[in-house]
Amino acid sequence: xxxxxxxxxxxxxxxxxxxxxxxxxxxxxxxxxxxxxxxxxxxxxxxxxxxxxxxxxxxxxxxxxxxxxxxxxxxxxxxxxxxxxxxxxxxxxxxxxxxxxxxxxxxxxxxxxxxxxxxxxxxxxxxxxxxxxxxxxxxxxxxxxxxxxxxxxxxxxxxxxxxxxxxxxxxxxxxxxxxxxxxxxxxxxxxxxxxxxxxxxxxxxxxxxxxxxxxxxxxxxxxxxxxxxxxxxxxxxxx
Numbered sequence: 001x002x003x004x005x006x007x008x009x010x011x012x013x014x015x016x017x018x019x020x021x022x023x024x025x026x027x028x029x030x031x032x033x034x035x036x037x038x039x040x041x042x043x044x045x046x047x048x049x050x051x052x053x054x055x056x057x058x059x060x061x062x063x064x065x066x067x068x069x070x071x072x073x074x075x076x077x078x079x080x081x082x083x084x085x086x087x088x089x090x091x092x093x094x095x096x097x098x099x100x101x102x103x104x105x106x107x108x109x110x111x112x113x114x115x116x117x118x119x120x121x122x123x124x125x126x127x128x129x130x131x132x133x134x135x136x137x138x139x140x141x142x143x144x145x146x147x148x149x150x151x152x153x154x155x156x157x158x159x160x161x162x163x164x165x166x167x168x169x170x171x172x173x174x175x176x177x178x179x180x181x182x183x184x185x186x187x188x189x190x191x192x193x194x195x196x197x198x199x200x201x202x203x204x205x206x207x208x209x210x211x212x213x214x215x216x217x218x219x220x221x222x223x224x225x226x227x228x229x230x231x232x233x234x235x236x237x238x239x
Contacts, residue, residue: 002092005063008055016048023048034189035147042141049133056130064123067097071104072116080112081105150190 004011027041070088071080084105089098100119104112206213 002094005059006094008059012052016052019048035144035151038144039148042137042144046137049137053131053134056126060123060127068116068120071101
């Protein structure tokens with residue numbers, strides 16, 4: 001356990017960083033910015049995130065808590081110093097905990113108790129936040145899996161309905177005004193796969209037309225200010 005606790009950062013740099021680089025490389029092969037590439041990236045990054053979280057968990061439970069249990073449970077100063085010399089220091093421990101115990105040995109009783117409290121709070125916080133990167137990675141993975149499922153449906157040519165099927169209770173058609181608001185969706189992979197023929201036909205008709213097509217829509221509506229209401233205006237007395 002001493003070897004693991006002493007080399008957590010080295011393991012992260014020398015082993016887990018290499019795995020992260022390979023994960024990014026695999027996602028580049030799969031496309032990176034599409035649904036498949038992002039799914040490969042986040043699912044692959046789960047391994048180093050879980051591995052680092054488990055290292056933190058084991059280090060806190062078996063190294064940090066063990067040292068503080070040996071040193072901080074001693075109430076009187078003489079018992080504390082004797083316990084450090086005869087019990088705690090003889091164990092194989094990481095170097096930073098040996099330095100901490102030497103500071104404990106020189107500190108007064110009140111200062112030693114304060115050091116134990118600060119160190120315990122730090123260890124508890126590390127344990128509490130150990131699996132936060134794993135949870136964040138799972139949230140990202142779930143988000144990109146939605147796009148991957150849509151991508152698979154398009155590739156397998158499953159019957160997903162028709163946007164013009166107004167009689168279907170499972171179909172909702174959006175009629176945007178202005179239409180340009182939704183134009184960025186044409187740059188997505190799903191839209192290119194599904195609607196490429198339609199866009200090519202439109203572009204060919206646009207190039208063949210002599211006049212630039214325009215669309216004009218006029219809507220008459222009553223607009224009420226969000227700051228002032230006609231109900232809040234007192235009527236003027238008749239002159």
